[in-house]
Amino acid sequence: MVQGAEVVRALLTAIATLEDLVQDGPESHSALSTLEGIAHELSRMDTAERRRFNEALEQIAAEEPARAGWVRGIPDALGLDGC
Numbered sequence: 001m002v003q004g005a006e007v008v009r010a011l012l013t014a015i016a017t018l019e020d021l022v023q024d025g026p027e028s029h030s031a032l033s034t035l036e037g038i039a040h041e042l043s044r045m046d047t048a049e050r051r052r053f054n055e056a057l058e059q060i061a062a063e064e065p066a067r068a069g070w071v072r073g074i075p076d077a078l079g080l081d082g083c
Helices: 005-024 028-043 047-063 065-077
Strands: none
Touching (some): 005 028
């Protein structure tokens, strides 16, 4: 298992919930602000951290084929260019 995959899996759960709230919930503004905050914090990763993050995403995508495309699309969805 990739080191930190559990943390990334937990983060994906939070992101999925927030995405649902942005689309359907009365708290859409708050959810969007939280997603932007997550994106900002992740954008501060250095090269090694980005590599480990991507490795964890790939591991999770391989383990969860039903949502592999969504998992692999997280860096782009959060605006993490070059992640």
